[in-house]
Amino acid sequence: MRKYLIILFVFASLQLWGQKDIYESVRFDELSAEHSTLAIIPFFANLDLEQELSKEELGRLEELEGKAVQDALETYFGRGKKKKKFSVEFQNVENTNALLAQNNINYSNIDTYTIKQLSEILQVDGIVSGNIDLNVLLSRGVSDEVSFLDYLLGDANYGRIGIKISDGKTGKLLWKYENEITKKSGRNTTDLIDKMMKKMTRRFPYDKERKKTRKRT
Structure with a gap:
């Protein structure tokens, strides 16, 4: 029994090890210098x-979830702004969404615009x-209680998130x-973003402390 538990622990550890990934362009400093x-x-x-939904209802819920991440990131970055982080x-984001709406850009067609076009419309650097x-x-909020059985059955996994920063002038990633x-990631979208960003603070490219460290090396 102990042998099986060790195997399961190693398996779970390997899964967690492969759950996150960070990419940074070798040209980041060059392209972001004036951001x-x-x-x-x-x-x-x-x-x-699991539930059956109409195409319209599914689309509405997906838009809500997508905008919830937008709001959660603004909340997180807003806290950092107060600390000059x-x-x-x-x-x-209210200004962002207003400018998008003024240019007839909405959730259903925003993917037809390039990063360069969006940056020009929003008058931003990235x-x-x-x-x-x-x-x-x-x-809407979910349970953050996790049991060992949840991991075995896969019920602890809620999905995956990817955050990208692109240069406005070139459109480069x-x-x-x-x-x-997972259930441990957070009870809702705001909690998820807050925990996730805090864990990788020194790896976020616009973090002032990280920039100081890079200059010393």
């Missing part, structure tokens, strides 16, 4: 829910975007972070 303001756009959400400003795949409605979403 002062970034815009956070609604995330593209993909829901795989970041080297860039983040455009208010875009924060991404994807979130979920099998629950995270924005500068930085990307991907991570699994």
Whole structure:
């Protein structure tokens, strides 16, 4: 029995090890040198829910989940702004969404615009975007209690999230972070983003402390 428990522990550890990934362009410093303001756009959400839903209702819920991530990131970056934690400003999402609407850009057609086009419309230096795949409605809140059986049955996994930062002038991908979403990730979208970003503070490219460290090396 003990042997099987050890095997299961190793297996679980390997799963957790492969759950997150960070990419940073070798040209990040060069392309972001003059960045002062970034815009956070609604995330593209993909829901795989147990209940049967109409195409319209599914689309509505996906938009809600995508905008919940946008709001959660603004909340997190807003806290950092008060502490002067970041080297860039983040455009208010109400202004972002208003500018998008004024240009007839909505959740259903925003993917037809390039990063360069969106940056020009929003008058920013870069875009924060991404994807979130979920099998629950995270924005409504979920249980964060986890049992060993949940891991064995796969019921502890809620999906995956990817956050990207792209340069406005070139449209180039500068930085990307991907991570699994589990019951331990957070009770709702705001909690998820807060925990996730705090864990990788020194690896976020616009963190002032990280920039100081890079200059010393």
